[in-house]
Amino acid sequence: MSETLTIEYALLGFLRQQPMHGYEIHQQLTDSHGLGLVWHIKQSQLYALLSKLEQQGYISVILEPQDSRPTRKVFHLTELGQILFLEWVQSPVPQGHKLRLDFLAKLYFAHREASPLTQYLLTQQQQACQQWLITEQARAHALAPQQQFEQLVHQFRLGQLQAMLTWLAHCQEALLP
Amino acid sequence: MSETLTIEYALLGFLRQQPMHGYEIHQQLTDSHGLGLVWHIKQSQLYALLSKLEQQGYISVILEPQDSRPTRKVFHLTELGQILFLEWVQSPVPQGHKLRLDFLAKLYFAHREASPLTQYLLTQQQQACQQWLITEQARAHALAPQQQFEQLVHQFRLGQLQAMLTWLAHCQEALLP
DNA sequence: TATTGAATACTCAAGGGGTGAGTATAAATC
DNA sequence: GATTTATACTCACCCCTTGAGTATTCAATA
Structure with missing residues (x-):
């Protein structure tokens, strides 16, 4: 599958x-x-x-x-x-467009079972996002100033990642046992 | 199509x-x-x-x-x-998961042609996002406190939307003629 | 110099997934 | 009495994706 x-x-x-x-x-x-x-x-x-x-x-x-x-x-x-x-x-969700759907699904089931899995899942995803954020930042830095579109793409991703991380932290608090 | x-x-x-x-x-x-x-x-x-x-x-x-x-x-x-x-x-991109891919594509072509379309596209998309943000906020408010998962879903969307709007504003500045 | 590998350029059959439409019965509504 | 809605699942078609294949040429390795 x-x-x-x-x-x-x-x-x-x-x-x-x-x-x-x-x-x-x-x-x-x-x-x-x-x-x-x-x-x-x-x-x-x-x-x-x-x-x-x-x-x-x-x-x-x-x-x-x-x-x-x-x-x-x-x-x-x-x-x-x-x-x-x-x-x-x-397993944490790898980067990509489907991240949203996929992670929300996982969270839904973990939360529904009220298992300690929830916090584990959140932590894992945070780490994955953080990791991805770092590589994105590195890539963005490596770009030449005239590669304007590429820079915007990376900035977009960085923004979405930041928002995701903020939201993950919020989830951790909201879903404390 | x-x-x-x-x-x-x-x-x-x-x-x-x-x-x-x-x-x-x-x-x-x-x-x-x-x-x-x-x-x-x-x-x-x-x-x-x-x-x-x-x-x-x-x-x-x-x-x-x-x-x-x-x-x-x-x-x-x-x-x-x-x-x-x-x-x-x-045309602005309707809400959804494919927003990212779809809008970046449009921006790419608009930018590539250095046309005034770019600013138009950005403005249109900003308005669409703003509109969507308002309806999301309304929906989130209408939820009962015990609908925890649903609240988190809406908060996630709100966060992504906010990030998108920030990014759009940044694009407008960066792509001024 | 022979041979392997990579590049150029496109084709095709097979498999899988999504959709509209359909089937058949019973309960509810008008 | 007639039409609509709910229950519950099936099917055939179409489109999309993909791996694999074809055939030639150039570069590189040995």
């Missing part, structure tokens, strides 16, 4: 709490709760992803017939899926 | 300056210049995109045989492509 596929991991995270059928997940995701705030996904895509995850062995399915409704496919997280999820949720 | 496909527009922007063949574009994009700094694209994808743009009538191709090299396909921007590009480069 590619490391940039946040949604798949998020699905594993949902199923980790309790087995669910596709329609149920979809409801939670489209509800105006914090979930739908971050992830946007169409129904057909959701079902496709669940099928894929099942084929890959990260989740398993149990059919649950009902009297007067279509049969449900209830998905359970497998041990393999459990391992994959835990690996993902603990 | 979907409005989120930055790379296609960027290709039109390149061809606007001068006709080029695929391999040439690829070289420029993978060079460590400011271009490769922002966009990452594989060779095969580049050729596929060029074909698509040609089929759609935004660029046209002229074959250029060579003595001791494979024939080149030199792409030219058509009038239709010109119009599409100018529309794109002038």
Whole structure:
């Protein structure tokens, strides 16, 4: 599984709490709760992803017939899926555009489980950002004055990184046990 | 064409300056210049995109045989492509994760042409961000205190927006004619 | 001088992902 | 009684991406 596929991991995270059928997940995701705030996904895509995850062995399915409704496919997280999820949720997010989505997803699950993982995650991400900030600064310094556009790109990144770091510090305080 | 496909527009922007063949574009994009700094694209994808743009009538191709090299396909921007590009480069970027990539692309082309478009683009984007900031603030205020995660999400966005606005102001100064 | 590697320039088949549209039943609303 | 909405999932199409391949030439190594 590619490391940039946040949604798949998020699905594993949902199923980790309790087995669910596709329609149920979809409801939670489209509800105006914090979930739908971050992830946007169409129904057909959701079902496709669940099928894929099942084929890959990260989740398993149990059919649950009902009297007067279509049969449900209830998905359970497998041990393999459990391992994959835990690996993902603990690792800091590498730099890039998807940082926002990916890190917020991790934070969501860590926070939801009220585990000490939250502080660990925040610290790790802080360090990763700090590291990245340093390299960005170095690169920005190495630029010639006439490379104006390149300088602006780096300044943009530096600004976003600074804001991220400020926010991470705020999270640490807000989420103290 | 979907409005989120930055790379296609960027290709039109390149061809606007001068006709080029695929391999040439690829070289420029993978060079460590400011271009490769922002966009990452594989060779095969580049050729596929060029074909698509040609089929759609935004660029046209002229074959250029060579003595001791494979024939080149030199792409030219058509009038239709010109119009599409100018529309794109002038419109502010809507909120979202792709904001960074998309706006940097527009700025790149506006700046490269040293046109008054640059200041216009910056102002427009500032207004869009400011507007978005206000709605975000309103939403954040409307949250209950126990919706902790949701609050953090909004604070994150607010921080990024603030950083963006600071950066935009900096750009305006740096890019004064 | 032979051979390897890199550069030039583009093509293609295969696989994967996303989307609209569809299916079928039951409850709710008008 | 009729239409709309909710439940629950399926499917086929299309587009995009990508690895791998083709074929020639030049540079470099041995």
